[in-house]
Amino acid sequence: MVGLVAALIFRLISNWDKSNLISGLAAGLAGSIVNTVLVLGGVYWFFRNAYAANSHISISIISKILMGVILTNGVPEAIVAAVIATGAAKAILSFSKRLH
Numbered sequence: 001m002v003g004l005v006a007a008l009i010f011r012l013i014s015n016w017d018k019s020n021l022i023s024g025l026a027a028g029l030a031g032s033i034v035n036t037v038l039v040l041g042g043v044y045w046f047f048r049n050a051y052a053a054n055s056h057i058s059i060s061i062i063s064k065i066l067m068g069v070i071l072t073n074g075v076p077e078a079i080v081a082a083v084i085a086t087g088a089a090k091a092i093l094s095f096s097k098r099l100h
Helices: 002-014 021-055 059-099
Strands: none
Touching: 002 021, 021 059
């Protein structure tokens, strides 16, 4: 799912972004956001009861804890992913142009 979303975003934006700078940034950002939402959403929907029981906390606090994780880890991860994806996209595209 993550790769599919990132690829679709990259292709969509690269139609008008010939330098692929914005395309790489957007694809990296979108891929990271999709990953974070799916993983933490899965934790919330499938494991919140077990997590609350093992941590001895109320189930109502789980969403606040996950939002804290998103803010402290998800946002920096998305920024780093956007930068790395931009460099990776440029390198891969440069290499593939040499092959053709």
